[in-house]
Amino acid sequence: MHPPEYMTPEPRSISLEKSQDSRDGILKAGIGLFARRGFHETSMSEVAREAKVSKALIFWHFKTKEELFLAVLNRLLEPYFIDFAEEVGILDERAQLRKLVQSYLLFIRDNAASVRFFLGQLLHGEKVPEELATQVMKLYDAYRELMIGIVRRAQDKNLCSRDIAPEAAAGFMVSALNGSLIGFLFTTGGTTDELDRAVTMLEEWLFRDPAPRSAEGGKAVA
């Protein structure tokens, strides 16, 4: 079996290093081409040309085109994670919401290309191998779960209306964010103003009437 199934933690020799380099170069080229043109529009010869290696080498590193594509998707998904756990306890729920939402926006801004690619691929169906699709879905659910937590805590502290279930409220907010997202993805050179507007609107929406019966008026954060 020629291709190394798993890389050793530290490179043992120059050859292995070079091997990893070429593999990375191929992956890099694949990322660019697949994201720009999609799976079927991209040929292995193009990837080879872009990576400046022979086509055969690609098939030495990756058994099939699908395997390369899978590796590309995996690498694209690497930055998809949530780093929200820290320093959140000291913020009130309103600030927590703002922070969570902004982390969403920041992520979108930084990964617009791959998000667009991945979303298109998911919509198109079939070419995303379940495993990755569920991975994305899990991430999505985790995000919504964070938001549910915020809403629940805000309701407990009577910071916002208790009329709607936290799950429904969070689901709605995430949907609204997604909607703004696709609006953003379609304005190619676009500003993030629309996104920012959605953020403040969601904030106002969630914290619109804090105390249904209590007489104490809440101090609004400017």
Added chain:
Amino acid sequence: MHPPEYMTPEPRSISLEKSQDSRDGILKAGIGLFARRGFHETSMSEVAREAKVSKALIFWHFKTKEELFLAVLNRLLEPYFIDFAEEVGILDERAQLRKLVQSYLLFIRDNAASVRFFLGQLLHGEKVPEELATQVMKLYDAYRELMIGIVRRAQDKNLCSRDIAPEAAAGFMVSALNGSLIGFLFTTGGTTDELDRAVTMLEEWLFRDPAPRSAEGGKAVA
């Protein structure tokens, strides 16, 4: 020049009728295959097989594969229009909003496949020939314009808060709808419950505090 550039309003002969029939059959097959598998995954031979004609006939009707694809997109867009003008005057703004939103949902429900296809294609870029993209955008803008009108009238009648500009409110609501839409598109066998929930939420959101200073409490529609 073999292929008829434009069809005559009424078929002059049996031959022309048959020609239109076969053309329609090809288009129909193309719609199914392109929508199910995308542009590059679909071969002309497949279309020919599905339409039960020879491949050459397709190239007789449509000069290239791109031209067939374009015709398919055009036909897919045919049901994309807004029939909202009628009988709207007699409804109050709340009911108007509900009706407008429901027409959106209904449309999505009926055209889920083609919406998914078109959205994926737009996200993927490149394969949608500007002309059609702007057509869709115009439709989108028209819809938002309708919503802006509703919000503005509701504000004039003091039915809802005047804190936000109608454009911003409408934009937000359309975004929220779009977000719910993609949520719906991803749940394959999915229910429309999530969509319906978003609808009521948007309604509650827009008409949350009708009279900022007036003492008269509004009667809520159950």
Added chain:
DNA sequence: CCAGTCGCTAACCTACCGGTCAATGAGCAC
């Protein structure tokens, strides 16, 4: 009845696709 067009097809063409393979150079162990 005959010429011409229309609708249509089988067979064909070229280019390129994903994928294979034999060969080869470079580093490493002995």
Added chain:
DNA sequence: GTGCTCATTGACCGGTAGGTTAGCGACTGG
């Protein structure tokens, strides 16, 4: 040096893609 494995390549293969062409039967106009 002599092997040995690893990384890499150019040449090649069968299959299929989009597209072309020569021609055939069925109508149509004169």
